[in-house]
Amino acid sequence: MLRRNPNSEPFPHDSFDAEPGENDLIDLDRIAGMIRRQWKLVLTITLIGAALGMTYLWFATPFYNASAEVLIDQGDAGLNAQVTGNTDTSQSDTTILSQVELITSPNVAGEAVDKLQLDKNAAFLASGKTLKSQLMGLLKPFVSVFQKKKPITASEQASVPQTTPRDIAIDIVQGATNVQRVRGTFLLQITYSNPDPVLATDIANAIAEGYLADQLNSKYDAARRASDWLQQRIAELSKESMAADVAVQNFRAQNNLETANGQLITDQQVAQLNTNLVSAQNATAAAKAKVDQINTILAANDPNALVTAALDSPLINSLRQHYLDSAKREADFANLVGDDHIQTQKLKQEMAEYQREIREELTRIAAGDQSDYQVAQAHEQAARDALTQATQGGAASDQTVAKLNGLESQAASLKSLYSLFLQNYQATSQQSSFPIANARIVAPATVPSSPSSPVAFLVIAAGTFLGGLIGVGAAGLREFSDRFVRTVEHLRGEIGLEYLGLVPLLHIKDKHRRNKGALLPNQVAPLKESMFRYAAEHRRSQFAESLRSAKVAADLALADEKSKVLGSISMLPDEGKTTLCYNLASLIATSGARTLVIDADLRRPTLSKTVAPHCKAGLVEVVLRQVSFEEAIFRDAEIGLDVLPIALSSAALSSADLLGSAAFAALLQEARRHYDYVILDLPPVAAVVDARAVSPQVDAFILVVQWGSTSRQFLQNTLAAEPRIAEKCVGAILNKADIKKLQLYRTPGSSESYMTEYSAYFQDSV
Numbered sequence: 001m002l003r004r005n006p007n008s009e010p011f012p013h014d015s016f017d018a019e020p021g022e023n024d025l026i027d028l029d030r031i032a033g034m035i036r037r038q039w040k041l042v043l044t045i046t047l048i049g050a051a052l053g054m055t056y057l058w059f060a061t062p063f064y065n066a067s068a069e070v071l072i073d074q075g076d077a078g079l080n081a082q083v084t085g086n087t088d089t090s091q092s093d094t095t096i097l098s099q100v101e102l103i104t105s106p107n108v109a110g111e112a113v114d115k116l117q118l119d120k121n122a123a124f125l126a127s128g129k130t131l132k133s134q135l136m137g138l139l140k141p142f143v144s145v146f147q148k149k150k151p152i153t154a155s156e157q158a159s160v161p162q163t164t165p166r167d168i169a170i171d172i173v174q175g176a177t178n179v180q181r182v183r184g185t186f187l188l189q190i191t192y193s194n195p196d197p198v199l200a201t202d203i204a205n206a207i208a209e210g211y212l213a214d215q216l217n218s219k220y221d222a223a224r225r226a227s228d229w230l231q232q233r234i235a236e237l238s239k240e241s242m243a244a245d246v247a248v249q250n251f252r253a254q255n256n257l258e259t260a261n262g263q264l265i266t267d268q269q270v271a272q273l274n275t276n277l278v279s280a281q282n283a284t285a286a287a288k289a290k291v292d293q294i295n296t297i298l299a300a301n302d303p304n305a306l307v308t309a310a311l312d313s314p315l316i317n318s319l320r321q322h323y324l325d326s327a328k329r330e331a332d333f334a335n336l337v338g339d340d341h342i343q344t345q346k347l348k349q350e351m352a353e354y355q356r357e358i359r360e361e362l363t364r365i366a367a368g369d370q371s372d373y374q375v376a377q378a379h380e381q382a383a384r385d386a387l388t389q390a391t392q393g394g395a396a397s398d399q400t401v402a403k404l405n406g407l408e409s410q411a412a413s414l415k416s417l418y419s420l421f422l423q424n425y426q427a428t429s430q431q432s433s434f435p436i437a438n439a440r441i442v443a444p445a446t447v448p449s450s451p452s453s454p455v456a457f458l459v460i461a462a463g464t465f466l467g468g469l470i471g472v473g474a475a476g477l478r479e480f481s482d483r484f485v486r487t488v489e490h491l492r493g494e495i496g497l498e499y500l501g502l503v504p505l506l507h508i509k510d511k512h513r514r515n516k517g518a519l520l521p522n523q524v525a526p527l528k529e530s531m532f533r534y535a536a537e538h539r540r541s542q543f544a545e546s547l548r549s550a551k552v553a554a555d556l557a558l559a560d561e562k563s564k565v566l567g568s569i570s571m572l573p574d575e576g577k578t579t580l581c582y583n584l585a586s587l588i589a590t591s592g593a594r595t596l597v598i599d600a601d602l603r604r605p606t607l608s609k610t611v612a613p614h615c616k617a618g619l620v621e622v623v624l625r626q627v628s629f630e631e632a633i634f635r636d637a638e639i640g641l642d643v644l645p646i647a648l649s650s651a652a653l654s655s656a657d658l659l660g661s662a663a664f665a666a667l668l669q670e671a672r673r674h675y676d677y678v679i680l681d682l683p684p685v686a687a688v689v690d691a692r693a694v695s696p697q698v699d700a701f702i703l704v705v706q707w708g709s710t711s712r713q714f715l716q717n718t719l720a721a722e723p724r725i726a727e728k729c730v731g732a733i734l735n736k737a738d739i740k741k742l743q744l745y746r747t748p749g750s751s752e753s754y755m756t757e758y759s760a761y762f763q764d765s766v
Contacts, residue, residue, distance in 0.1 A: 049463040053459045053460045064448045068204045070208050072186040191204065201446060233421055244414050298359065326351045525613060527638075566698070567700070572686055573604065578606045585677070597643050597678075599646050692722060702732075
């Protein structure tokens with residue numbers, strides 16, 4: 001017979017059921033609950049981050065940034081343009097980036113160091129020691145102890161470069177210098193950072209001036225080297241040019257080559273004859289085209305075809321007009337009277353006559369064009385013969401002329417190159433005598449009035465942000481690692497148990513132990529103002545209401561049973577099952593039902609120690625039949641509750657064997673005949689197997705779970721391993737709940753929400 005709530009799920013579960021809102025895209029209620037639970041942690045870590053930021057500001061050394069602006073001048077194309085003649089003076093991004101690297105180079109930094117004598121400034125040299133270098137300096141003596149050093153020879157020591165104060169100062173200047181391009185222009189902003197604002201300003205200006213000085217020096221050196229090279233090259237070109245001119249004159253004189261206007265006379269004659277031949281060929285081609293065109297028209301016998309000569313002939317134009325008129329009239333008559341009419345035939349004859357006359361006129365024109373074509377051929381042949389004769393006469397001098405042209409070309413090239421180098425030499429000489437830098441300072445650095453770093457707002461904001469980020473991460477980790485049973489949804493959704501009630505954490509000091517000496521045989525100890533009597537004394541409290549819920553659940557599950565055997569269990573020790581067990585029995589007894597509570601926890605008989613510490617014979621003796629059942633019963637006369645305790649002096653070899661024995665089963669059958677409810681206080685399920693041994697004799701189990709202490713996964717796994725107990729479990733009571741913390745886990749519409757919002761309804765009055 002199924003003893004659990006019919007709406008609960010069977011064990012074991014293959015997977016956890018989703019909590020409310022878990023399948024939603026964003027569960028706002030769950031997020032709000034997390035914020036309510038973890039806001040203190042997040043706020044604390046955030047404040048710690050802000051405090052660390054302020055601490056850093058307190059101890060950090062302020063730095064001042066001084067900036068000077070330098071303009072890259074585009075008016076001068078530089079030495080390359082002077083030498084090559086290139087007039088393109090545009091500066092690309094690559095050129096600007098090269099200037100940036102030049103400003104941060106050791107040469108420019110060295111100019112600033114030498115000008116301000118920074119290598120002799122002890123404070124400046126000390127400012128270059130970073131935290132890392134200081135730590136390495138402190139650890140170096142300790143590290144050197146464990147390192148084996150080889151002896152250094154004199155030659156090796158001489159080859160090792162020695163670091164001078166100037167080198168250190170240059171490294172410091174380079175490390176604190178920042179050069180940036182201003183908004184895509186040719187302005188470069190040189191920024192230097194130092195704790196001393198005046199020194200930062202001086203160094204920034206010194207770097208800018210050092211950059212200009214470096215440019216002037218580099219231009220002077222380049223111009224001087226170029227001038228020396230050009231002077232040497234010009235002398236060589238002068239000799240070569242003169243030798244080439246002399247060679248040309250000698251070759252002309254040796255080969256008797258006369259010129260007119262700088263050209264050979266024979267070449268001029270051949271050029272003129274060649275021009276005449278080309279003109280004759282063009283005339284022949286034009287005449288032939290006219291002849292071919294008119295012959296094509298005559299062959300086609302088309303009166304409508306036109307040529308240039310036909311258009312110029314008045315006779316042909318008149319005949320064509322008559323032909324067109326007759327053709328139009330013939331078409332009109334053919335449409336009216338037909339092709340066989342005499343008038344239509346007459347008009348066709350007229351048209352044929354006009355065609356004949358037009359053809360005769362075209363034939364006459366064709367004869368004239370043929371005559372013109374023959375004349376043009378004769379002229380072309382005459383021009384070709386003259387050119388052939390002139391060419392044959394000068395063929396023997398072609399090789400000589402080619403050699404002359406080569407000599408003249410070489411002489412002209414040398415003369416042009418000599419002229420170009422001479423111009424560049426003059427310009428370079430002027431540049432070396434008065435070099436001009438391609439940059440100028442447009443805005444010198446001024447002394448900054450306030451530090452640029454650290455920025456208080458940014459440091460505090462960063463500390464606050466990082467603290468908040470870490471706080472959120474810690475809160476998320478804390479939420480993720482919280483796997484304890486805290487809500488109804490945990491029991492129903494994940495564990496699959498019916499929720500029976502919530503028992504708040506109470507702080508009541510038991511006073512019954514004061515009168516141990518006045519106890520009578522078979523009479524329980526005084527339990528006035530004790531946790532064991534709380535439900536009976538506060539029957540309208542939430543404590544009592546939760547126990548009533550457990551009783552109702554058991555009654556519904558065991559409706560067919562006249563006498564009910566209930567087992568009070570927990571997963572782990574100290575979850576409060578004994579206290580709830582006795583309070584449940586007390587509450588049932590006050591309602592008039594015959595009730596017996598049996599302390600079945602032989603290992604830790606807490607119930608017996610509390611209500612019957614003077615017991616001499618109890619459960620063990622009854623099972624072993626050393627005393628009768630009636631003799632071992634203790635009576636709580638105030639509420640009418642019977643108790644079967646365990647004698648503290650009794651010792652069972654195996655509690656599981658005792659509870660699973662036939663004698664114990666007979667004892668329960670005997671109890672069923674005398675009582676309506678028999679409630680067993682059983683040991684923890686996960687600790688021992690006693691509850692499993694007695695499970696066949698128990699009608700239903702009531703599970704007590706300590707709020708915020710029992711793991712959900714552990715609870716589920718334990719119940720899955722104990723299917724008999726799980727099947728008979730009517731539900732669970734959440735015990736020792738912290739009401740204030742419970743409010744942080746409530747969601748709208750949940751049981752916790754109603755209990756916390758309407759907790760005033762449960763009055764702690766009898």
